[in-house]
Amino acid sequence: MNTTRASTALIADDEPLLREHLARHLARLWPELQIVAQARNGREAVELFDEHEPQIVFLDVHMPGLNGIEAARAIGRRAQIVFVTAYEQYALQAFEHGALDYLVKPFDDARLADTVQRLRKRTAPPHDMAADALSPVLDRLADELRLRTPPRSFLQWIKASVGNSVRLIPVTQVVYLRSDEKYTLVAWDGGEALIRKTIRELADELDPEHFVQVHRSVIVNLHHVAQVVRSLNETADVHLRGRSEVLPVSRSYLHLFRQM
């Protein structure tokens, strides 16, 4: 460091023991470095960064609320960022690729000393190569994190009031949904309940690979269909596995069950 001002840093990790551990080791390896703040999550990290504007930010990747990658995007090029992670193979590759600093938990003194060495040598962040490379790498990482969190496309749980509680029914257990004027009956392996969603809404939200609308007021889970029996007037009946109810298929939906 060739500036007169002492170097400052912020540590963000949701696990307090690990924050203190890193602070302790940094104090030993880099006594002049001032830890100006410690954050418990990504949101706090960004807030405390704005408040203290440290030159260096240690960010745990996995944090509640805003994660480390998202916090890094918010901080951008205003600081040198070192990611800290326990085991995120995909992230490590991206860090290597983007020439970003990172530490793998649990780390040893030698590894931390390397990082300190690099940080000391660097000049102000805006002229930094790593900072220029930051954005695209972080974008990709953020995408990957999103991919790792569940895809948000189709409804996976149906919420239904059962007695005093709101039951969460996995859609795989739902056998069929049938509506009357006001409510929709959901029948699943473990019972039946009324919900307020309409068949039209449900048809849009459920995965069409498994759920098909066979009638204006009926959606059936194909995995629970035992057989479809054609009857008069271009209609058919759906017989269910292990259940006695028979569901109607109206003319306009019969094409779904064309003989193979």
Add this chain to the structure above:
Amino acid sequence: MALPLTPARTGWPAFLGALRAPAVAIAITLAVAAALMINPIFSPPFTVVLGRTLFLAMVLLLTYAAARAWPVRWLPHWLAPVVAIAAAAPLATLAIYLMATGGDFGAILSMERLSGFVLITLCGLVFGVLVALGATAREREALARSQALQFELERSRFETEALDARLSLLQAQVEPHFLFNTLANVQALVENQSPHAADVLKSLIAYLRAAMPRLHDEQPTLGNELALVRAYLELMQMRMPDRLRFGIDVPAALNTRRFPPMALLTLVENAVRHGIDPAEDGGRIDVGAALRGNTLTLWVADDGVGMDPRAQPGTGLQNLRARLAAFFGSPATLQLDERSPRGLRAEIVIRT
């Protein structure tokens, strides 16, 4: 996406389906037999008698097929063909005689013709009704067989699922992310010469031992499972002391109960991972059990962020369902309820 249509059991397809070669062959055989039987007491030549019985047999076959294909609501399944045949036999015979006499109704009433009429009608009635009942019984048998087959298939599917769940349990490994993060904490404690280090290591060892794949767990009990759950929660609490609180409240008398390994842990891990960990200010997890009569209820309740209805249900819960079913049989259920103001309660109910 098309499901194969099973052969329809009503309507025209059913009607034509009932007229297959074997059915026609039986009808012809019976018609010949009836003709041979009544021929000695008849004056018309054998071919004429045979023609009449054949005609009657075909009419009755069509009647039977029609009665099966277009069932009526107010008659039991098996009775409809019998009633139809009982009605058709005299009418068809009457038609035969009207044709033979050129429409002269009076001629049928002659003594000789009348006895022939009665004989043929009786033959038709007896044979027709017997055959109809036999065919109905056979159909019912076939249906029962196909149902038994379907049950068998269900059962084997169920067994496969349980096996899959067991296999995936064996393959289940300690998540590296969890392990290394925990080790980093242990490292911090040890370096700091914290008095907690020994306890934490003990919890980690207990957790790892339980989480290692094992083939034979000679007598898994609820007590073992709760020790594992406690070890896990203690580790997590060490890691996030400001964000995780927990309580375990299970009557000691239940500790000796048989219980599938990792079942409760799966729910507790879910509560931490999906409920508490994503919440900035964390929350509380309560594990409990109660025995009321023959019903054992176990629950894991958290006040974390709750469930997004679009969140992909992990294989964990599905495996857990299969494992519970394999361990306890069907009277074990797993259900998830939303808590208010927030959080989730997972409940295992076992009827013993």
